[in-house]
Amino acid sequence: MKAKFSKHQLNTLIALSLVVLILFVGMFFLPWVNPAAGSGGGRGGTAVDTPPAHDLRRAPRYLTASEDLAWETNFGGSGNETVVAAYPTLSDGVIIFGNTDSDDYDFLGQTKAGSFVLNVNKNGVMEGFLLYEGLLEAVVPDFEGGFLLLINTTDACLVVQVCGIGIERRRVNLKEPLAQNERLIALYADDWYTERDYPAPYHAVIQHTTSGAAAKTQLRVHLLSETLSADENKVFFNHELTMDYVAAYAHRDGFHLFANIKSDAGHTQRLTYYNWTRHDASVQEAVSGGVRLNSIPNYSCDALLPSPVFGRYVMHLRDAATNRPYLVHLAAEPYFRTDLVLRDLSSDPAESTRLFSDNAYVYAFAVHADKPSSMFTFNQETAVKAEKLGFEPFTALYTHAVTRFENGGALYTLFCGQTADTLMVRIIQDGSFIHAYAFESENEKITAMVKTDSGILLIGISSGEGLNVGGNFGGTDIWVAKLLLD
Secondary structure, three states: OOOOOOHHHHHHHHHHHHHHHHHHHHHHOOOOEEEEEOOOOOOOOOOOOOOOOOOOOOOOOOOOOOOOOOEEEEEEOOOOOOOOEEEEEEOOOOOEEEEEEEOOOOHHHOOOOOEEEEEEEEOOOEEEEEEEEEEEEEEEEEOOOEEEEEEEOOOOEEEEEEEEEEEOEEEEEEEOOOOOOEEEEEEEEEOOOOOOOOOOEEEEEEEEEEEOOOOOOEEEEEOOOOOOOOOEEEEEEOOOOOOOOOOEEEOEEEEEEEEEEEOOOOOOOEEEEEEEEEOOOOOOEEEEEEEOOOOOOEEEEEEEHHHHHHOOOOEEEEEOOOOOOOEEEEEOOOOOOOEEEEEEEEOOOOEEEOOOOOOOOOOOEOOOOOOOOOEEEEEEOOOOOOEOOOOOOOOOOEEEEEEEEOOOOOOEEEEEEEOOOOEEEEEEEEOEEEEEEEOOOOOOEEEEEEEEOOEEEEEEOOOEEOOEEEEOOOOOOOEEEEEOOO
């Protein structure tokens, strides 16, 4: 049986329907007011739009001022981020390692300052991140396709082994019990290692600072297995003067460790070396001596690399009296005591120098602004200086990468640096300048260049929006851009 309505009831229903329709339509024409705006329930307040939720998987920005950049993006939070290292991934993306003190935006949930591992795909989209407590000092690829993270905390010196996407596998704490001033500063692999003869492929370097008025730094090396088992295998390196670590390398018969030594008065300043053998790695002492150069009695070694010639090293130093830069080829025998080859790079002083481990290039930073920085190429077997490479526009050199643009093609070296008003990438082949890419820069600094199948990625930090930086969360953010190659 159907319900029946009176004429009065029908008129009432029609009137109510019209009111509802008018209110519904009017909603689209009334201004929206945030209930939290102003005081007194919003009366007298200013209308404020609700900010959109932060998109962790946002796409990069494609509109850049430079025609040499395909896209750019930033990652981070309202604090400061720094980049320590970056490597390509198997999926044609990039894995970025660094430190952060942010707890919001891309690092929402971070409760204290620490280190991060950030995975970014080939399209510039963040796939995920991992956080570790402590300050990340360095990253070293391991023998298993992953990485070794060197992390220092207030009570630990950690070597953390992670897989190819940054997930922890194992860790070891190398800090001595009750020790106060210790820091994990370096780790190197023994390329001559065989599991049968010498099951310790990794060597971690700890810097220890003594206490008291006459404090000085000392070094010790921990021998680590593939599973990071440390046991009691460690070697101590002491000197009557303070020691600043420079480098350490494995060779066919053992290991060399190099450090600068300096007296308080500065009268003694030079490189010292330690030689210890693979079969006597557990002993507490090593054969040591000073690298005395007849022509330069006091100097500071900025960098030292093995030469392709067995038993020789290339060293870049500055005269302590004049700060002039020199390139030196040293022979391990007899005991680093002769100048095999010594070349002066410039009559101008330099505040620091750099060598590049996978090619024969050396860079000198000038002290005075009116003196350009200089780039040289040299023969690794003889350390002979070659012509300058035209790097005078650079005011700073940030990083470099060695790559082939095509399978089986020529080997190129890419250098990225800062000029007076631009970022610049210069491509060198066999010591000859090939091409340069320049794009205006206001607050970017490049830490790494990573070659992927889809192009070159520039990874660094930015401290604000600019011509090629379309966003900033506060402080310094991680900045990633894709370089378009001709």
